[in-house]
Amino acid sequence: MFTTPFEKIITRAWGKPGSHSLETYQAAGGYQALEKALEMAPAQVIDEVKKSNLRGRGGAGFPTGMKWSFVPKDNPKPKYLCVNGDESEPGTFKDRYILEHDPHMMLEGIAITCYALDAHVCYVYLRGEFKHQAERTQAAIDEAYKAGIFGKKVLGRDFSLDCYLVRGAGAYICGEETALLESVEGKKGWPRLKPPFPAVVGLFGAPTVVNNVETLASVPHIFQRGAGWYAGLGTDKSGGTRLVCLSGTVKKPGVYEVPLNLTVKDLIFKPEYGNGLPAGRKVKAVIPGGSSAPVLTADELDVALEFEALKTKQTMAGSGGVVVMDESACMVRCLWRVARFYAEESCGQCTPCREGTPWQTRLLRKIEEGRGTHEDLETLVHVASSIAPYPPIGLGNTICALGDAAALPTHSFFQKFKDEFIAHVEQKKCPLGDKPWGAFQDAYNKGLPQ
Numbered sequence: 001m002f003t004t005p006f007e008k009i010i011t012r013a014w015g016k017p018g019s020h021s022l023e024t025y026q027a028a029g030g031y032q033a034l035e036k037a038l039e040m041a042p043a044q045v046i047d048e049v050k051k052s053n054l055r056g057r058g059g060a061g062f063p064t065g066m067k068w069s070f071v072p073k074d075n076p077k078p079k080y081l082c083v084n085g086d087e088s089e090p091g092t093f094k095d096r097y098i099l100e101h102d103p104h105m106m107l108e109g110i111a112i113t114c115y116a117l118d119a120h121v122c123y124v125y126l127r128g129e130f131k132h133q134a135e136r137t138q139a140a141i142d143e144a145y146k147a148g149i150f151g152k153k154v155l156g157r158d159f160s161l162d163c164y165l166v167r168g169a170g171a172y173i174c175g176e177e178t179a180l181l182e183s184v185e186g187k188k189g190w191p192r193l194k195p196p197f198p199a200v201v202g203l204f205g206a207p208t209v210v211n212n213v214e215t216l217a218s219v220p221h222i223f224q225r226g227a228g229w230y231a232g233l234g235t236d237k238s239g240g241t242r243l244v245c246l247s248g249t250v251k252k253p254g255v256y257e258v259p260l261n262l263t264v265k266d267l268i269f270k271p272e273y274g275n276g277l278p279a280g281r282k283v284k285a286v287i288p289g290g291s292s293a294p295v296l297t298a299d300e301l302d303v304a305l306e307f308e309a310l311k312t313k314q315t316m317a318g319s320g321g322v323v324v325m326d327e328s329a330c331m332v333r334c335l336w337r338v339a340r341f342y343a344e345e346s347c348g349q350c351t352p353c354r355e356g357t358p359w360q361t362r363l364l365r366k367i368e369e370g371r372g373t374h375e376d377l378e379t380l381v382h383v384a385s386s387i388a389p390y391p392p393i394g395l396g397n398t399i400c401a402l403g404d405a406a407a408l409p410t411h412s413f414f415q416k417f418k419d420e421f422i423a424h425v426e427q428k429k430c431p432l433g434d435k436p437w438g439a440f441q442d443a444y445n446k447g448l449p450q
């Protein structure tokens, strides 16, 4: 593949004045893709998306067209589309920029998707903290209603579509698709047992598709330029471009739209992306797909930022959060920080996750503070394995994948940096030296999980 020359599509208007307005979006050809899609039969629209090889950008990389085709045609209940804009995975910060700079791209994707699914209602679920993004999105929805894009007759056709914005209350778990559905229904964000999957029994018990913001923003390009063109941007199994969020020890952190054959190494070192590390620093480890993705060592960076390629390294492309750690980073401390997040965000429904995540955190604190024993190291691996064994990825013992997300970093950090864990135990201190705790210490003093 890679028969289509790379160009920026999702980020093409970012930074241009008024990029969030309907006027600017339409001046650049916006909503022409919707016109084209409305000329097709819904089943044809789904086929085009299948041909484009678009895969979900929310984390799991599930083929989008296939997901849409799971919605039963003969179910008499209404069908729904829910947009996942919860974006709370540490290291991931891309969807907020789409909402801020080009919300109409996502709205056009919503209209095409709803037409394909025969859905007449869409809920856009945004993370509670996204105040500015929520305002931008609501303003864009209002513009779309005024212009006849949403409402009783979408672009004058015999198709009605209503779109509502829902703001969460700041819980990571509500990004898990079934917890999101519970939250939209006004309940506590507790994931549901699957099957049944949302495509069959979703929002209010009706067939529902949940798609990520970036996934939906990708949809118009498939119809504007053709499924073959879109597929040609990527690999045989994965079309298009993708957004990656680069953070940690690099000179130029930020959100970059990249071709799917770009390696982790090139993302970090090429001048147009991260431009390397500050003088005197060397890469020690890289998280390639958000904090739940198993960590890579400095020797493993010649791998493309793409779903299948990262799988060969027993890790995942996830939600595109690439976090670079240099040699001054203590792997025990970094893992402890990640573990605290998952302990804080566990919904408490499943015993392995509810009990295991704070247990990991307590053990890691003990090891980092020089009070750990060899037995604690064994217990740490045992606790992580009780939540989810590794490898392979995705065989956890919990209702949702938050358990996997909490256990995979522990397994991979420990396997790849075992000597550093042992050095903490044997030297009875952090071999990288004590660092000021700053805000981290304050959080402890306030009684967050330890």
Ligand SMILES: Cc1cc2nc3c(=O)[nH]c(=O)nc-3n(C[C@H](O)[C@H](O)[C@H](O)COP(=O)(O)O)c2cc1C
Pocket: 055, 056, 057, 058, 059, 060, 061, 062, 064, 067, 084, 085, 086, 087, 088, 089, 172, 173, 174, 175, 176, 177, 178, 210, 211, 212, 213, 215, 216, 400, 401, 402, 405
């Ligand atoms: C704990 C947890 C948190 C998640 N958070 C998000 C999120 O913030 N945004 C998102 O799009 N997907 C998130 N996901 C993945 C969703 O469950 C779902 O797979 C995704 O929204 C599907 O959209 P896609 O097919 O377009 O990728 C999360 C999954 C888990 C297990």
